[in-house]
Amino acid sequence: MGFGGISLWQLLIVLLIVVVIFGTKKLGSIGGDLGGAVKGFRKAMNDADADVSAGESDETRKLDEPDAEFSEQHTENDQSDRNRTS
Numbered sequence: 120m121g122f123g124g125i126s127l128w129q130l131l132i133v134l135l136i137v138v139v140i141f142g143t144k145k146l147g148s149i150g151g152d153l154g155g156a157v158k159g160f161r162k163a164m165n166d167a168d169a170d171v172s173a174g175e176s177d178e179t180r181k182l183d184e185p186d187a188e189f190s191e192q193h194t195e196n197d198q199s200d201r202n203r204t205s
Contacts, residue, residue, distance in 0.1 A: 138146065
């Protein structure tokens with residue numbers, strides 16, 4: 120028994136049909152494109168891990184930046200308005 124109830128012979132027949140439909144050149148280029156995508160994904164993951172280990176992740180940068188800027192006068196007025204309503 121093979122993968123999930125599919126025998127080796129059934130897999131070979133499916134592979135033969137795929138080769139006949141697409142051809143070996145097309146399958147080779149698809150394999151090369153897929154390999155390049157996996158290589159790029161691994162490189163991006165390694166770069167992200169290196170950033171995290173260096174302590175410079177995107178989340179860290181976002182937490183260090185203020186969300187908005189408020190003037191001192193504006194915040195004091197808000198505090199006095201809250202005290203009047205309570």
